[in-house]
Amino acid sequence: MRGRFILILGIILALISGLLIFRLLSSKQAGVQPQKVITRKVVVAVQNLKEGDKVVPEAVTIMEKPVDEVPADALGSLEKTRGKFAKVDIYQGDVITEDMLASQYEIIREKPVSLVPPGKVAFTIKVDELSSVAYTIQPGDFVDVLVSFAILDVDQNSQVIKTGPEGEPQTPRYVAQLTLQNVEVLSVGLKGYGPPEAGEEVPPQGAAQAQQEEQPSVPVGYDYVTLILPQQDALVLKYLRETGAIIDLALRNPDDKGTVTTEAVTLEYIMRRFNIPAPPKLPYVSKSRSTPEEALR
Numbered sequence: 001m002r003g004r005f006i007l008i009l010g011i012i013l014a015l016i017s018g019l020l021i022f023r024l025l026s027s028k029q030a031g032v033q034p035q036k037v038i039t040r041k042v043v044v045a046v047q048n049l050k051e052g053d054k055v056v057p058e059a060v061t062i063m064e065k066p067v068d069e070v071p072a073d074a075l076g077s078l079e080k081t082r083g084k085f086a087k088v089d090i091y092q093g094d095v096i097t098e099d100m101l102a103s104q105y106e107i108i109r110e111k112p113v114s115l116v117p118p119g120k121v122a123f124t125i126k127v128d129e130l131s132s133v134a135y136t137i138q139p140g141d142f143v144d145v146l147v148s149f150a151i152l153d154v155d156q157n158s159q160v161i162k163t164g165p166e167g168e169p170q171t172p173r174y175v176a177q178l179t180l181q182n183v184e185v186l187s188v189g190l191k192g193y194g195p196p197e198a199g200e201e202v203p204p205q206g207a208a209q210a211q212q213e214e215q216p217s218v219p220v221g222y223d224y225v226t227l228i229l230p231q232q233d234a235l236v237l238k239y240l241r242e243t244g245a246i247i248d249l250a251l252r253n254p255d256d257k258g259t260v261t262t263e264a265v266t267l268e269y270i271m272r273r274f275n276i277p278a279p280p281k282l283p284y285v286s287k288s289r290s291t292p293e294e295a296l297r
Helices: 002-030 104-110 231-242 267-273
Strands: 039-045 060-066 084-086 101-103 121-126 142-151 173-178 183-188 224-229 246-251
Touching: 101 104, 121 231, 142 231, 224 231, 231 246
Parallel strands: none
Antiparallel strands: 039 060, 084 101, 121 224, 142 173, 142 183, 142 246, 183 224
16 A cells, blocks of 8 residues: 555656656747848759750749858849850759859850750851841841852853853843741851950951940951851851852841741842833933943942
């Protein structure tokens, strides 16, 4: 009987002791305030980006991250990614820093090959103010390629150009046609040619001119345009260039990705389409112009 009493007393004392300890710990925890985590808004990749990829809006987002988990140079605004390209491989979940991105001009100067996608090559053609849409074509634009050339009759066996009955030269027959369409422009001018960095001098090239003297010098002209296109299309341009065809670029709306079919333009096409009659042969001539060439000026 005595032993049972002692056992019950011990259980009661243990319960009282446990209750006291629980209240003591609870009071201590109530007095400790949880430490507030300081966060910062940063730009985070939500898609993988390869080196040279353009940072599109759907590839990045803004997230809150603890300040002790983000680099000091982490970007805090999506605006700073607009028009930029990945300088290195960026993976989903990476916090994007300033040194991960570069402008297209910086990529062109440092490593232009990273902007050429697999299955395509970069190919350069010479241009002037007419064939470059008055130098308005810039990297990242899309263009159509217009060509024109002359056709002459030759002897099929000797491939010698035929002449008239008395050795007169042939009158060339000209034709113009739209060829390659929706071709992306990699760069304009020589390598590294583009808007100057702060304090950087721009070397003269082509028909380049300076803006106002108090503003940084920005060339407005260039002699070359480099295109990104499949190897077969690069061969087309090589053939046209080396056979003397006239190559002009037409600037496209960036949202217009469709292709069109056009009819080759010849003198007969112009006469037929615009209902231009062939002038009759008359026994007199107008003296307002001495030659047909002057009449066309």
